[in-house]
């Protein structure tokens with residue numbers, strides 16, 4: 001089912017939670033709504049679901065206007081951050097719940113329900129837990145059961161509000177990959193809310209960046225990362241060096257491959273992995289030095305000091321693979337030459 005949001009606005013009293021949201025989500029996409037706390041992600045999700053009404057604007061599902069239709073008639077499945085499984089029911093009964101409460105005419109037989117529940121538990125790779133109660137599961141297992149329960153009624157759209165928010169980092173990482181695989185298998189149009197940019201980039205086919213109730217940018221993860229529409233998106237998506245340029249930046253930037261006639265007043269955003277670092281030869285006029293470095297797993301983040309005329313120093317971060325760092329044989333205090341492969345400019 002495709003989703004079209006047309007000019008959606010929402011206020012709570014005097015507070016504008018959403019401003020004129022236009023968004024089109026083609027059928028089968030896995031979309032991340034990404035943004036800082038309070039930017040309106042959950043409100044937008046609740047409006048799509050029909051749990052909240054917009055003040056103005058329309059919600060179209062597969063081209064049909066559903067703005068005034070009740071939540072139960074929208075064909076939507078939900079998973080929330082705090083896995084709301086029924087504690088007094090077994091895993092099997094939790095997953096079966098949505099099927100058993102269907103009106104008699106649409107309700108499958110108990111044999112068909114059992115088949116379906118087992119198939120779903122296999123899909124989430126937890127068929128062996130059917131007789132357990134929610135309290136006897138880990139957080140990650142509960143979240144997968146919550147997904148199986150949402151999928152049981154074959155929703156046309158799946159909405160997930162911070163589905164992995166309550167879990168620790170390593171479980172989150174496993175579940176991200178798992179959700180992506182599951183989506184590739186099922187192709188249900190899905191939207192998940194997150195404030196974690198890494199999670200959004202890793203899982204989603206499209207990322208929608210929200211800020212203060214407005215869409216700042218919407219696009220494929222690579223598009224958003226490589227071509228941020230504005231300074232907010234650039235800073236929010238991954239690490240970046242933010243440099244407020246003055247006249248005196250002209251020389252070192254020129255040596256790093258960036259020629260500017262009038263740098264004064266410009267703001268450069270340069271991602272650490274877009275800066276190449278090499279030990280400066282004796283003839284190099286570079287004054288930039290290596291201050292320190294940190295291991296980030298497979299990459300190394302180096303901290304550079306770029307001295308200014310007034311005696312202060314601006315810090316710059318660059319990142320490179322471990323092997324390259326070893327090859328460079330850099331020591332603290334070494335002078336370095338830089339090459340900047342990509343930068344973005346904002347005023």
Ligand SMILES: Nc1ncnc2c1ncn2[C@@H]1O[C@H](COP(=O)(O)OP(=O)(O)OP(=O)(O)O)[C@@H](O)[C@H]1O
Nearest residue numbers: 012015017035036037038039040041042043044195
């Ligand atoms: N029922 C409500 N009454 C009043 N204000 C509300 C209500 N629901 C949400 N808000 C406000 O609207 C804004 C957006 O809330 P929302 O829950 O959509 O943000 P969010 O991006 O999901 O945030 P978080 O990441 O912290 O969950 C917030 O400032 C919130 O306080």
